[in-house]
Amino acid sequence: MRQIQKATDRYSLQEVASSIQSDLDRRNISYDEALTLGNILQNSADELPGDEIVYAISDRDSYRRTLELYLRDGVLTQAEQLLLWEERRRLGIDDETHNRLMEQLLASWIRKGKGVHIHAFRGGMTDA
DSSP, rough: HHHHHHHSSHHHHHHHHHHHHHHHHHSSSSHHHHHHHHHHHHHHHHHSSSSSOOOOOHHHHHHHHHHHHHTTSEEEOOOHHHHHHHHHHHHHHHHHHHHHHHHHHHHHHHHHTOEEOOOOOOOOOOOO
């Protein structure tokens, strides 16, 4: 926990996240402990500048992996947006976090020369 609080940049947080993963792999901590630390780590990452994604065991990282899966083909359909909305609700991911993750992933895809087409959602929900 102290390492998370001491981290001054996203790279340092990524090192802490890797350490948490190693502790989990060696069974020095439980999955629930790793998840709690990962969620705290992700909240700390939000306070730091930059748009790099910090990969850590967390609810947000679980959602990010799902989002990447749906974006893999370069199209985000209305049905996929509805499924993402349900996943966000289940994991407690708010609109702001979803939008930030989407921006980070899209920026990463654009840097790689990939494009993404997002279908307009006409189901009454916004920011999906």
